[in-house]
Amino acid sequence: MNSSCHSKRLAGSLSLLMMAAVLGWAGPASGASEAGSELRPLVTAFHAHSTVSTGTLSLDELAERAEQLGIDAVVLTENFVLRYEYGLFPLRGSIRHTVVLPSVLDYGLERYFADVAAAQARHPKVLLVPGVEVVPYYFWTGSLVDRNLTMHNSQKNLLVLGLSKPEDYAALPVNGNQASYHYGWNSLWGLAPVVLFIPAAWLWRRSIVKTAGATVLRKRSRALAVTLGITGGLLLVGAWPFGQPVFSAYDDRLGDRPYQAFIDAAIERGGLVVWSMPEARDF
Numbered sequence: 645m646n647s648s649c650h651s652k653r654l655a656g657s658l659s660l661l662m663m664a665a666v667l668g669w670a671g672p673a674s675g676a677s678e679a680g681s682e683l684r685p686l687v688t689a690f691h692a693h694s695t696v697s698t699g700t701l702s703l704d705e706l707a708e709r710a711e712q713l714g715i716d717a718v719v720l721t722e723n724f725v726l727r728y729e730y731g732l733f734p735l736r737g738s739i740r741h742t743v744v745l746p747s748v749l750d751y752g753l754e755r756y757f758a759d760v761a762a763a764q765a766r767h768p769k770v771l772l773v774p775g776v777e778v779v780p781y782y783f784w785t786g787s788l789v790d791r792n793l794t795m796h797n798s799q800k801n802l803l804v805l806g807l808s809k810p811e812d813y814a815a816l817p818v819n820g821n822q823a824s825y826h827y828g829w830n831s832l833w834g835l836a837p838v839v840l841f842i843p844a845a846w847l848w849r850r851s852i853v854k855t856a857g858a859t860v861l862r863k864r865s866r867a868l869a870v871t872l873g874i875t876g877g878l879l880l881v882g883a884w885p886f887g888q889p890v891f892s893a894y895d896d897r898l899g900d901r902p903y904q905a906f907i908d909a910a911i912e913r914g915g916l917v918v919w920s921m922p923e924a925r926d927f
């Protein structure tokens with residue numbers, strides 16, 4: 645391990661220890677001297693959702709409920725991105741079914757952190773810790789034809805805490821997080837259907853024939869031009885957003901690699917990662 649990587653991991657470890665100290669313990673108990681101070685445990689609600697994602701209470705309502713119940717800290721784990729889709733090959737981008745649920749990415753990362761800070765200022769008695777719940781990877785098996793199409797790992801989630809910058813979350817390798825997609829030769833290949841518009845335009849112009857007294861349309865040339873244009877458009881839509889996720893949802897041979905890659909990326913940025921419901925069954 646090089647010195648730079650070691651320093652980052654050491655800094656991340658220290659920050660996590662500090663977070664654990666804040667979450668687990670408060671300052672000296674009232675009346676205790678600094679020399680012989682006693683730490684008291686904080687009553688903490690871990691894994692909470694607000695209306696930022698899939699919860700039913702706003703951030704302020706969560707803080708108020710915590711105050712009423714004598715809870716000292718609330719660890720927020722808002723859904724990072726909830727976007728599931730299945731596309732038909734080879735037009736996965738244009739012929740697909742998509743389900744989108746409320747998430748931090750839709751809400752806005754900067755807005756999320758700003759709203760948590762504002763709610764914290766309004767409710768100083770309760771510690772609000774921002775975090776996210778993530779589905780790093782899901783994949784499909786079976787087919788529509790065989791009536792056994794199944795999405796796997798949609799509930800195999802991880803909780804991430806301790807990342808202080810919105811850009812750290814935006815860089816996490818997650819299916820549905822376009823900011824983490826890779827762009828390269830595959831992206832150029834996705835743009836290849838643009839060349840179909842060249843013969844389409846040529847055939848369209850060729851379909852118009854001017855004679856001495858009238859203009860004649862060649863229906864075959866025009867129909868072929870329209871066909872090429874529509875095909876090129878569908879292929880471009882199918883390739884959108886041209887970037888590729890780190891791990892394909894149509895590859896069922898990856899095992900735990902997507903999860904380890906996600907954990908490594910979060911830790912590299914100083915985060916803390918905790919499993920949430922890894923035993924959840926597929927449906």
